[in-house]
Amino acid sequence: MATLLLTNIGKLIQTRQTTENPLSGEDLKSLPSLDNAWLLIDQDTIEDFGSMSTEVPRADEVLDVNGDWVFPGFCDSHTHIVFAESREKEFVMRLQGKSYEEIAAEGGGILNSARKLRETSEDDLYMSAMGRLEEVIGYGTAAIEIKSGYGLTFDSEVKMLRVIKRLKDTYPVSVKATFLGAHAIPTAYKDNRQDYIKLICDEMIPYVAGEGLADYCDVFCDRGFFTPQETEFILEAGWKHGLKPKIHANELGITGGVQAGVAQNAISVDHLEAMSQVEIDLLKGSKTLPTLLPSTSFFLGLPYAQGRKMADEGLPIVLASDYNPGSTPSGKMSFVLSLACLKMKLLPEEAFNAATINGAFAMEVENEYGSITKGKRASIYLTKPMNDLAFVPYAFGSDLIHTIIIDGEVWDRK
């Protein structure tokens, strides 16, 4: 099939001629759309779009969508979907009031996830991650970032990144890989953390970069994990090998992560539940994007990042899922939108922009994803007609998507 034309689109959402910068301020509040539209797809690319009241082009195949709404796929710029085992037992222990130490002693936490991952074969890891990737494609995600970080040894980190590479090579969605060897200090190095940092910088980063297994380098810069100085040291090693930084910062406290990220020209600093005006002002003067992960606050019962304040201060905020077994066992981006609206007081238009075009910038895929723009990938989803866009975050438990098109082809939902 060469060309596909969608006709009688009730509303075509996020239509833009160009997308040159991440959106902030008044621009973040505006979500351009076209009523009663057509969309022409050539192979895997958006060829053109327009109003049904103007001249409608011809195509090899025509799909009359009868008033359905068409959206660009979500861009989820922060996930950890490669892991060995879900952690619902730990969830129940938490409900029973057990402490973090008790949970870790009974087999929970990042270090136990790491132990299980080391024992799991690459094929088994791939099979389970594949299921999660297909799940989130079904929720409308068209571009995703996936991190390593549950290996914490040379071989296991490489194993995770190989799994991510296989996902990238197999699926038609955009997959960006992030090396997160600095997710935690493994038990074996608890008394000599410098040696683990040396292993990351001298062995893991050169190998991972040399094999083309990662696009970015991440560090969990927070209380009890890596210090800002250690973070900058690791990120510099990443830069030397062409891995740009994207980091975990200020989840557990105001601990210098934003400063380290900005100093290292990070693409994004993610989490930011704990922020003061100093960090907000620092981000305002930088190109580093603030990425907020409200599902994590929801699941752990932590304070939410100050999304409203950051948006009002003119920051180009990004929303992502943080899908992972410990703190966010969900990659449903429409639920992220609901939380961003309800808990951070973002407007639906701001939340959509943060989860599409700004998310695309946080993965450097803004020329291919994040909006309905000529020349971008035809990775979109369809819903039944709605009265208002706000229905998506409002109807928080509903599954509104009925058809997904990835690179111009209908995705068969499993």
Ligand SMILES: [Zn+2]
């Ligand atoms: Zn994370």
